[in-house]
Structure formats: C-alpha cells, structure tokens
Amino acid sequence: MKNSIAIIDLGGQYCHLIGRRLHRLGIHSRIYRPETRAQTLGGHAGIILSGGPQSVYEEGAPKISQEVLQLKVPILGICYGHQLLAQMLGAKVEKGRSEYGPAKLSVASKNSLFTRLPQEQTVWMSHTDTVTELPRGLLTLASTEQCRIAAFGGTAKGYYGVQFHPEVVHTQYGEQILRRFVSSICGLKVREDATDQIKPLVRNIRARVGKKSVFFLVSGGVDSTVAFALCAKALPKKRILGLHVDTGLMRKGETEDLRANLSALGLADRLQIIDKSRLFLAELRGVIDPEEKRKIIGRLFVEVQSDAMRKFQIDEKHWLLGQGTIYPDTIESGGTRGLAAVIKTHHNRCPEIIDLIRKGRVIEPLVEFYKDEVRELGKRLGLSSKLTNGWPFPGPGLAIRCLCSRSRAKAQPAGKALATLIADRNYEGVLLPIKSVGVQGDARTYRRVLALHDRRGLFDYGTLQFISTKACNVLAKTNRVITFVAGNVTSLAAASVKRAELNSERLQLVREADFIVRSRMEENNLTENVWQFPVVLVPISFAGGETIILRPVNSEDGMTADFARLPKGVLRRIAEDIIKLPGVDAVFLDVTSKPPATIEWE
Numbered sequence: 267m268k269n270s271i272a273i274i275d276l277g278g279q280y281c282h283l284i285g286r287r288l289h290r291l292g293i294h295s296r297i298y299r300p301e302t303r304a305q306t307l308g309g310h311a312g313i314i315l316s317g318g319p320q321s322v323y324e325e326g327a328p329k330i331s332q333e334v335l336q337l338k339v340p341i342l343g344i345c346y347g348h349q350l351l352a353q354m355l356g357a358k359v360e361k362g363r364s365e366y367g368p369a370k371l372s373v374a375s376k377n378s379l380f381t382r383l384p385q386e387q388t389v390w391m392s393h394t395d396t397v398t399e400l401p402r403g404l405l406t407l408a409s410t411e412q413c414r415i416a417a418f419g420g421t422a423k424g425y426y427g428v429q430f431h432p433e434v435v436h437t438q439y440g441e442q443i444l445r446r447f448v449s450s451i452c453g454l455k456v457r458e459d460a461t462d463q464i465k466p467l468v469r470n471i472r473a474r475v476g477k478k479s480v481f482f483l484v485s486g487g488v489d490s491t492v493a494f495a496l497c498a499k500a501l502p503k504k505r506i507l508g509l510h511v512d513t514g515l516m517r518k519g520e521t522e523d524l525r526a527n528l529s530a531l532g533l534a535d536r537l538q539i540i541d542k543s544r545l546f547l548a549e550l551r552g553v554i555d556p557e558e559k560r561k562i563i564g565r566l567f568v569e570v571q572s573d574a575m576r577k578f579q580i581d582e583k584h585w586l587l588g589q590g591t592i593y594p595d596t597i598e599s600g601g602t603r604g605l606a607a608v609i610k611t612h613h614n615r616c617p618e619i620i621d622l623i624r625k626g627r628v629i630e631p632l633v634e635f636y637k638d639e640v641r642e643l644g645k646r647l648g649l650s651s652k653l654t655n656g657w658p659f660p661g662p663g664l665a666i667r668c669l670c671s672r673s674r675a676k677a678q679p680a681g682k683a684l685a686t687l688i689a690d691r692n693y694e695g696v697l698l699p700i701k702s703v704g705v706q707g708d709a710r711t712y713r714r715v716l717a718l719h720d721r722r723g724l725f726d727y728g729t730l731q732f733i734s735t736k737a738c739n740v741l742a743k744t745n746r747v748i749t750f751v752a753g754n755v756t757s758l759a760a761a762s763v764k765r766a767e768l769n770s771e772r773l774q775l776v777r778e779a780d781f782i783v784r785s786r787m788e789e790n791n792l793t794e795n796v797w798q799f800p801v802v803l804v805p806i807s808f809a810g811g812e813t814i815i816l817r818p819v820n821s822e823d824g825m826t827a828d829f830a831r832l833p834k835g836v837l838r839r840i841a842e843d844i845i846k847l848p849g850v851d852a853v854f855l856d857v858t859s860k861p862p863a864t865i866e867w868e
C-alpha cells in the first residue's frame with residue numbers, strides 16, 4: 267500500500283478521473299469515503315482530497331478527521347478538497363468570486379508542484395467558494411485574476427492545495443502537476459502505462475458471465491459496439507445477441523451504419539433490429555423537462571428489451587443484459603455512492619436499470635472507462651476508424667437536442683449586464699427565455715441562455731470566449747452563451763420563445779440540420795478536428811420559425827470541454843445551408859466551455 271495513493275471522494279464529478287490519471291502514470295490508487303479511518307489512509311504514500319459540490323460551511327458537507335493531518339503523509343487537496351484542507355489547517359474560506367471553465371494561472375513559486383513548469387498556464391476551474399487567507403506555514407503558490415490563492419503549499423509537512431482541477435485534460439499542465447505530487451512529494455516511481463487492456467477485460471467478462479449468455483442493447487455508437495465486440499471476443503457467438511432499437515430519435519443513416527459495422531466484425535447475424543419510433547414519440551409527446559425525457563427514454567429501453575426477451579424466448583435466469591455504459595454516464599447520473607450531484611440521468615442509469623444492476627442482471631464491461639480509452643480499445647479490436655473516431659451520440663438521441671416549451675415569453679435586453687462585462691459597444695445581448703443544463707461547482711444548474719450579436723459580423727473567438735467565461739462567472743442567471751451566425755435578424759430583442767413539443771416534424775428538422783453539419787464537416791476534412799458537434803433545435807422564434815444552435819466542442823473524455831473554433835468560412839457556409847431549411851429563422855453558435863455549460867443542452 268505504501269506504493270499507492272488514497273483518493274478521498276468528497277462528491278466531485280472528477281474524483282474517479284483522478285484515479286484514471288494516476289493509473290496512466292502507472293500509480294495504483296484507491297478511492298475511499300470521507301469517514302475512512304486515518305489509520306487506513308496512513309498506509310498509503312499520499313492522499314488526494316477530491317472536489318465536491320458543497321461549501322465547507324454547509325450542514326452535512328463531507329469532512330475528514332483531523333487525525334489524517336497527524337499521519338505524516340503528503341496531502342493534495344483539489345477544489346473542495348483544497349478548501350477543506352486549508353480550513354483544517356486554519357485558513358479562511360469565503361464565498362468568493364466564482365470561476366467556471368478556463369482561467370489564466372500565474373505561478374508565484376515554482377517549488378514542488380510547479381517545478382520547471384511555465385509561469386503562466388491555463389487551468390480549468392469550477393468553484394464558488396475560495397480560500398482567502400492562509401495561516402503561517404502555508405504559502406501561496408499560484409493565483410488567477412479571480413482567485414488570489416489558487417494553489418498553496420506547506421512544503422515542510424507536504425500539504426498542498428489547488429483550487430483548479432489538475433485531473434481534467436483541459437488543465438494545460440494538469441498531468442505534470444499530479445506527476446510532481448506523486449513522484450517528487452510522495453516519492454513514488456512514475457512509469458508510462460501502456461498495458462493492453464483487452465486481455466483483462468475478456469477475462470473479467472468470462473468470469474462475470476460464467477455459463478450465462480448476454481443480451482445486448484446496441485445503439486450503434488462506439489461504446490455499445492466496443493462492449494458488444496468485447497463480449498463477442500470473450501464468449502462463443504451463439505451466447506451473445508444484440509438488439510438495436512430504432513427509437514425514431516436517431517440521426518440520418520444510423521441504423522444502416524450499425525449494420526455495416528457489425529457485418530465487418532462478422533456479427534451481423536447476431537443483431538436484431540426493431541422499430542419502436544411510434545412508441546417513443548407517443549410517450550414523449552408534451553414532455554418539456556429534460557430529466558423527465560431522459561427517464562422516460564431509459565424506462566422505454568428496458569420495457570422494449572424485456573418484451574424482446576419474451577419474444578425471442580430468452581430466459582432471464584440464463585441471460586444477462588449487456589450495456590455499453592462508460593464511467594461519465596455513471597458519475598453525471600449521480601455517481602455510484604450518493605455523494606456526487608446528478609447532472610443528467612443518462613439513459614442507461616434510469617431507475618429500472620439501477621434495479622436490474624442491484625439484482626446482478628447487468629454486465630457493463632466498460633463502466634470504469636472513459637471515451638478516449640474506449641476509442642483506443644475499439645482500435646485494438648479492429649473496428650473501423652470511422653466508428654472509433656466518430657462523434658459521440660447520446661442514448662436519448664435527438665430527443666435531448668430538440669428543446670420543448672409551453673411558454674411564450676419574450677427575450678430580455680441584457681445591455682446593462684453586458685456593459686459590465688465588456689466595454690465594446692458592438693455587441694448586442696439578450697437573455698433568452700429558455701434554459702439549458704450546466705455543471706457549475708460540481709453541481710447541476712438549469713439556467714438561461716445569453717445570446718450575443720456582434721453587429722460587425724465578426725467572429726472574434728478570443729473576445730467571445732472572454733465574454734462567455736465572464737458572463738457565466740458573474741451573472742447568476744446564466745450558464746451558457748451563444749452568438750448569432752446567420753438569419754434574417756435585425757435585433758435580438760425580437761426573439762421570443764414559442765410553444766413547441768417533440769413531434770416528427772421537429773425531429774426531422776433537427777435531423778436534416780445535423781446531416782448538413784456532418785456532410786459539410788466531412789467535405790472540408792474537419793470531422794476529426796472536433797470531438798463532437800451536437801446540433802440543437804430551440805423554439806426561439808424571430809419570424810414564426812425556430813432557431814438552430816451549433817455546438818462544436820473539443821474534449822478528450824467528455825468530462826470537460828471547450829467550444830471548437832471552426833474556420834469562419836466553413837461555419838458561415840454551414841449556417842447558410844441550414845437557414846434554407848423551412849422553419850429555421852436563425853442559426854447561432856454556442857461559445858461556452860464545460861463547465862459552466864454541459865456539452866448537450868439537456
């Protein structure tokens with residue numbers, strides 16, 4: 267154990283990610299609950315305290331015992347963990363200036379955590395409280411504009427805290443900072459981890475399945491196809507069967523692509539396809555709330571799967587249900603142990619599935635993995651690069667990219683608020699009467715969207731990034747910012763929300779817009795330049811129609827993301843094609859990072 271790290275889960279979205287990052291450095295780690303006895307933690311070479319959604323002052327906020335500080339084991343606190351450690355050492359923590367997404371870190375002391383790293387670096391933040399005063403013995407190691415004590419250290423005792431998240435890929439030198447903590451400070455030997463993951467996965471599947479068979483729900487995306495292919499490698503062909511449900515919420519050509527991919531693996535005869543589009547649409551009619559949509563879709567998947575099992579005479583006692591769940595699906599749905607906040611209920615974490623998991627009836631070979639790792643596995647399994655590099659598509663499909671509304675509210679001018687963010691008067695701003703999901707300070711938010719229009723028609727990505735970050739940090743009502751690209755719009759003030767529900771016409775509209783985006787990106791060889799590119803239909807009207815939002819992002823694992831800077835010519839051409847679709851009034855570009863916004867809108 268002395269050659270491993272203890273991670274204390276304080277409810278953060280990225281707690282498990284800390285373990286994966288250490289794993290890549292060849293360092294073993296174990297995740298513990300906050301109430302774990304100090305003696306147990308003392309057996310490790312170092313302790314990392316994760317982030318969390320609460321304030322240290324909140325009743326019931328997770329705490330660790332003071333005895334942990336007597337262990338003479340180095341401790342690194344991250345975000346909430348940084349605040350908790352600082353408070354336990356006598357520092358002051360206050361409601362501070364919030365920061366979500368990118369921030370410029372200036373390193374004041376290059377000792378320890380920052381040795382040989384640049385003075386200025388980009389870090390990813392997600393916090394509301396801050397450490398404002400340090401006791402004697404602790405030094406400020408780095409600051410950002412909003413946060414004076416963005417990192418501290420007490421070298422004598424080996425206590426360190428960072429307000430930002432070194433474990434997320436968007437923190438420029440995050441891996442190096444973790445590497446310095448585990449190697450220079452905890453004394454562990456770091457090695458690059460390049461072990462083949464397939465053999466242990468196949469072993470685990472065989473052990474878990476035993477003599478049973480696996481009935482798989484295959485969406486056609488990389489996660490479920492890789493999980494299905496892994497099971498096909500581990501088990502005789504006749505002991506796996508895939509079911510693809512055409513929900514009517516798929517993208518154009520999706521079912522045909524899945525058939526082709528499974529044929530290439532010699533598995534086409536192990537796949538059944540059923541069309542349930544009418545059922546899904548009927549159950550979703552009139553539903554506005556995104557979480558309700560997600561739960562209905564999850565439940566329907568389980569019902570359809572149970573019906574199909576009966577139809578194919580598959581006996582529940584001898585079959586397990588296979589799913590391509592990956593780790594972010596679990597953590598964003600509220601984690602596994604109740605401390606992390608629910609950001610979105612992923613379709614494979616609805617109550618009915620949780621119940622089946624409790625009964626031991628589900629196998630999810632990829633549940634500890636992230637998207638980038640799954641892609642790597644797919645490559646090693648020989649899946650086509652079109653599939654392994656393809657943009658992720660969420661299980662609930664276009665249903666969560668087609669926003670619905672019962673209101674008819676108007677946009678609110680946001681000129682005054684905008685003036686506090688930026689002196690440049692070329693930008694017009696309105697607060698749209700529509701909400702989308704965000705993740706701020708490790709908690710879910712459901713807030714309004716700030717729409718911008720640069721009257722000069724420029725796309726100055728730097729300025730847009732600046733306004734978007736500042737707006738979400740400062741304006742409590744906002745977690746997402748979009749900017750006008752095309753349409754017959756003279757003033758954003760004309761915007762109002764219109765009544766809209768999920769129906770086949772609207773789904774067809776967003777499907778066509780999505781197809782335009784995919785085709786144009788492919789023609790311009792840009793598909794691999796972005797990680798994912800959701801296209802969202804929102805019932806914001808300027809002249810009786812609706813609005814399409816383009817949401818290209820760059821990410822590695824989906825846990826954090828930055829909006830992708832598309833070449834402006836391509837962006838305009840895409841928007842001009844979409845605006846020709848009947849019923850589209852305007853096209854906007856989403857210019858928000860994650861956090862504060864999530865990648866999908868719902």
Ligand code: XMP
Pocket residue numbers: 594595598609610611612613614658659660661662798824825860863864865866867
């Ligand atoms: P968010 O919107 O939470 O999304 O930033 C992170 C990644 O997860 C995908 N996503 C889902 N995938 N079932 C899935 O299989 C779901 O319910 C689901 N919801 C979001 C999203 O497309 C992005 O890649």
